[in-house]
Structure formats: C-alpha cells, structure tokens
Amino acid sequence: MSRSLRRGAVAAVLALSIAPLAAACGAGSDSQTLQVKPDSVATSVGNINVQNAYIITEPNGTGPATVTARIFNNGTNPEQLTGITVEGAAQQVKLTGSDGKTGPITIPANGSVTLGGSGNPTALLASSQGVVPGNFQSTVLNFSSTGQVSLAPQVTPATHFFQPFGPVEVTPSTPASGQPSARPSGSASAKPGTSATPSGAASGAPSVSASATR
Incomplete structure (x- = not known):
C-alpha cells in the first residue's frame, strides 16, 4: 500500500x-x-439602564407571567417605575413593591432594583394570554422622569435558572385583629359544678405574606 x-x-x-x-x-x-440561556436584552435611556430583561411564564406556558429585569438608576435623584406595557398581552402589568403594596416602584439614586425573585418587587401579568414563549415581545417601561424605555425581552418559561424568577404575586401581611383578654371577665362561683371562663379570645390569624400563582 x-x-x-x-x-x-x-x-x-x-x-x-x-x-x-x-x-x-x-x-x-x-x-x-440545556445550559444555553435565551438572549437577554439591555438598553439605556438617560440615567436609566435596563439589563437582563425577560418575560417569564409558568413552566407549561400558561397561567400568569412576569417581567423580570435589573434596572439601574445612574442619576442623583430617585426615579419611579410607574408602569409597564407588554404588546399583545391580554392583561395589564401590575407593579407590586417588596412590601406587598401595589403601585410605582422606586429606583434609588445611584442604585438598582431587580424585578422578580424572592424578596424583590414584581411586575405581574395575571394571564400569559398573548405572550408566546420564544417570542421577543415589545415592552415599554414608563419612568417618572426619564419617560418611556422600550425594549423587546424574550418570552421564556420558568425552568432551570429562570425558575426562581417565575410568576409570584406578593401580598401585604395583615396583623392579627384580636388580642387575648388580659384576665377573665368573671370570677369563679362559690357554687359547686360551676366555674368562670375568660371572655376574650384571639379573633384573627396572620395572613400569608406571599402566595405563588402556580
């Protein structure tokens, strides 16, 4: 050969x-x-910089959805995120602070806020109708001073590394409405077979501070 x-x-x-x-x-x-992350988007307008933006649905692509992102405020004054609009979504985005109160979310001066994840503010869509996994969905973030910031985050299910940022609705906790009585209102009777009982009892129970809309 x-x-x-x-x-x-x-x-x-x-x-x-x-x-x-x-x-x-x-x-x-x-x-x-399986370890390849979908494409994240980032953009800057004025003092506002938005990074790692996604729209995350339930793992099966149904139920609620959430907008997640890291928002930086490079200015010397606080800014408020006043609203988010997702094109094609059947529901409006509800903004909720980490304290469970619904409304604008403050981004501190020279600071940042993460939307989604444990202990963070949320931007929740009650329904993922009109939000299609795999799509890059046009989204507008409205800020108190900067105005509109537009980007197109990818829609992805809450699996793998996205699972901790899946749709979660934060609700404020409510203190117990009743307190036990300090002492019984009646005194023990001298008659046999009878006894005094306290009239006060706790009437309230603590509410769950956060519930997952799975």
Whole structure:
C-alpha cells in the first residue's frame, strides 16, 4: 500500500471514532445545550439602564407571567417605575413593591432594583394570554422622569435558572385583629359544678405574606 493510501485510511478511522463522541455532546439530560440561556436584552435611556430583561411564564406556558429585569438608576435623584406595557398581552402589568403594596416602584439614586425573585418587587401579568414563549415581545417601561424605555425581552418559561424568577404575586401581611383578654371577665362561683371562663379570645390569624400563582 502506498504512503498516501495509508494516510487516507488512518484519517477515515479517526473520523469514524470521533463522530459518536461529537454526537454524545449534544444529547442526553446533561447536554450543554440545556445550559444555553435565551438572549437577554439591555438598553439605556438617560440615567436609566435596563439589563437582563425577560418575560417569564409558568413552566407549561400558561397561567400568569412576569417581567423580570435589573434596572439601574445612574442619576442623583430617585426615579419611579410607574408602569409597564407588554404588546399583545391580554392583561395589564401590575407593579407590586417588596412590601406587598401595589403601585410605582422606586429606583434609588445611584442604585438598582431587580424585578422578580424572592424578596424583590414584581411586575405581574395575571394571564400569559398573548405572550408566546420564544417570542421577543415589545415592552415599554414608563419612568417618572426619564419617560418611556422600550425594549423587546424574550418570552421564556420558568425552568432551570429562570425558575426562581417565575410568576409570584406578593401580598401585604395583615396583623392579627384580636388580642387575648388580659384576665377573665368573671370570677369563679362559690357554687359547686360551676366555674368562670375568660371572655376574650384571639379573633384573627396572620395572613400569608406571599402566595405563588402556580
């Protein structure tokens, strides 16, 4: 066999041995492709910088959805996020602070706020109708001083690293409405077979401070 034919045979054997390994890299539950994040979007207008913006749905693509992003305020005065509009969504976005109060969310001067995730403010769509997983949905954030900031975050389900930022509705906690009586209102009777009972009892129960709309 000539030298050129031997080299060709060796190359063919190497190609056949490498092919199964290459195929294995893209298959299975531990595939590297499962770790590839969808494209995040970022934009800046004036003192406001928005990064890592997504619209996250329930894992099955139904139920509520939420807008998540990191918002930076590079100005010397606080700004308020007063509203968010998602094009095509059937519901309005409800803004809720980390304290459970509905309304504008303040971004401190030279500070930042994360929308979504445990202990953070939320921007919730009560329904994901009109929000299609995989789409880049046109979204407008309205700020008190900067005005409108437009971007098109990708719609993705709350799986893998997005799971902690899935749709969660924050509600304020309510203190108990009743307090136990300090002492019984009646005194023990001297008659046998009777006894005094306290008239006061706790009438309220603490409410759940946060409920997941799963």
